[in-house]
Amino acid sequence: MAAEFLHNDEHIKQDAESILKLGKNLLLKGPTGSGKTRLAEDLASELDQEIFSINCSVDVDIEALLGFKTIEYVEGRQEIVFIDGPVIRAMNAGAILYIDEINMAKPEVLPILNAALDYRRTLTNPLTGETLTAHENFRAIAAINVGYVGTMPMNEALLNRFNVVEIGYVSKESLKAVLMAQSIQKDERIIDTLTEFHQDLVTMTEQGQISREPSSVRSLLDMADLSTMMPLSRACYRSIIDKLDSEQEKKAILNAAELHFGM
DSSP, rough: OOOOOOOTHHHHHHHHHHHTTTTTTTEEEOOOSSSSHHHHHHHHHHTTTOEEEEEEOOOOOOOHHEEEEEEEETTTTTEEEEEEEEHHHHHTTTTEEEEEGGGGGOGGGHHHHHHHHHOOOOOOOTTOOOEEEEEOOOOOEEEEESTTTTOOOOOOHHHTTTEEEOOOOOOOOHHHHHHHHHHSOHHHHHHHHHHHHHHOOOHHHTTSSSSGGGGHHHHHHHHHTTTTTSHHHHHHHHHHHGGGHHHHHHHHHEEEEEEEEOO
């Protein structure tokens, strides 16, 4: 059974689904590891729609979005054919297009995204010259991470095409439910320790002592899983501390870890 998006604010999922049902574009905004991708997958499942994904944090160009030309052999002859990319496939299939870290999109692909997300849902493929109008069930979900080094502001014209749902940090009770449901660690005492530790990480993030990545739910899930095979102290190093370059951040997290489970 696939993991489910869990959050103490039940309106997050309700409002996100309502936005999509109305045929509007949805932007999920929140810290890394807050469950944006999980929510997008849940919404696709709820709406019984296929989902095609793009991650703009990598070097995404027009071909990565729309597709590319290649040579195929048809009845013994060479023919140039066009292989559709995720944007065209989603538009044609009436599927959901999930655009992760859309604020990192390169300027050269913005006209493509703007056209696909416009209410007319029509774009001209510059690689083939063909004009495409999306299936009526086509929907778009995008996501941006907020509050960490390297975050770029979102293009204003693109932002205006979305309705926004912000996903904040989950409550301690909801976090415990997430860990119990999605981690292989089932010892409730350890889960309680991890949730308390996470509360300290969130506080330090909000105070600007550490970046958002160490306080992500994703990192905590990794730590919970690793704790089934090693002490919490080592699991903390492997899943959180050793990822960091800042000695100041490492020291702050070590101090919090020392209070909860010793290092």
